[in-house]
Amino acid sequence: MNILESSTQSSSQVVINEIERQRALMTDLHDLVLPKRDPCSGQAKLVQQLFQDIFNSSSKVISFLELGDTREKQANHMEYKRTHGKNNMESHVLEEETKEVRNKRRKNVKHIGSIVTQAPHFDGYQWNKYGQKWISKAKHSRSYYRCASSKGQGCLATKTVQQKETDGGGTVRLFNVDYYGQHVCKKDGIIHPYVAETARHGAPIVNHNQSSISTFVNNDAHRIQDESYENLFTMPDMPQYLIDIGMAEALEITSMNLPLISEDIWA
């Protein structure tokens, strides 16, 4: 067992849990408030916009906290090595992992951060896929993306996405997303370093009695092959208020990731 994962909940995780709880409550509030509005009215759109802003904001906070956590764990690992010596087995395993993250990149591009998410796409940037590899012994392939502005603006940012091997064998699919290189491009004049998870096109408002997890995971119509999860998230030219609706479902999925919340809110 990896000590990085077995360590007790970090303070960041506690905060993340609380924010997720707020988001879950917000989704409930969303469901209560919105049906009372005329869907075509400007007021309904305003309400959606406000929810969207809140969700985006909390998503950013969570992403930053998760990144901080990753770095803290790496720092903790170095400390652990110093205090426990080099012969320790777990220490050795972790050393390999850290090395891999740091050195295996060919181009001199810095590892910016990594997150674990159920929605590895739509992090605020447009990405072009330029490769896919089956990594030794891993169950799932790794996909390579570079910023879509690499041509136009010479942005060198890249990311890799790989589905996590969850030991539970459950229904929730998690993805490791690693970011390399800072964005030098501008997106509508706003720079979003790490952004929210969103959901697929045209998703209905959350229905608490019918788990959207099953919709998400077993969407056979879209699942052309095992690794083509991207198809689930395609949202070409989606109006803002529709993205908002999609957000609600993404939030439900995200919340399922956190046992405390899922028991309280989604049971």
Add this chain to the structure above:
DNA sequence: ACGATTTGACCATG
């Protein structure tokens, strides 16, 4: 026709 994705080949690194 064009842009995006797929996929096998190529190549740098340890």
Add this chain to the structure above:
DNA sequence: CATGGTCAAATCGT
């Protein structure tokens, strides 16, 4: 030599 990151031709979707 094995591994993993990148290239680029082929293919796909619109």
